[in-house]
Amino acid sequence: MAVDEVAASLLYQVMAVAGQITGRMQEGLERLDLTGPTANLIWILDPGAEPQSLRKLAALMHCDPSNITVLSAKLEERGLAERRPHPRDGRVRTLVLTDAGREVRDQLLGVVAKRSPFADLDAEEQRVLDRLLGKALAGL
Template structure:
């Protein structure tokens, strides 16, 4: 297969996987009473990490900070998260999971693990794919200034 065909095939596969994830997760998200965007925000709020600013969360989720504000309000209304001042800079607002938010996040992760298109891959295959995808996501964009 030529280089361009492989690249196109990879993009097709990633898009197909994304579609599968959306379809497979829908029932589980409905049971948890989450939308895709609120589930994504809940997902990135790792209770073991230092609290992230709302702006940083927007960057992680590739959206406008105003969207994070709206999603934060939705999580707060359900008692799953609280907006708090950053521990080292009180001017910065963070979003932190509540005890109930941590429980729902664990249930979300269990649903993801069970319904993931990657569930049939063994541990070694999952770790390899994780590494390759992380490398692809972290790498510099080639030819980003050139028109297609």
């Protein structure tokens, strides 16, 4: 297979996997009463990491900061997250998960693991794929 054909095949497969993930996740998201964007935001709010600014969250989600404001408000209304001042710079607003939000995040990760197209790969295959995809994304 020529290099261009391999590149095209990789892109096709990644897009197919993305479509599968979206379709498989929808039922789980509905059970958790989450939309795709709110689930994505909960996903990236790692309780073990330093809180990210709302602007940084917008960059991670590739959206306008105003969208993060709307999503943050939705999560706050449900008691899943709180906007707080950054621990080192009080002028910067962050979003952190509440206890209820951490529970929903754990449930979300469980849904993802169970419904993932990668679930049939063994642990070593998943680590290799994780490393390769990480390398590909690091170049962006």
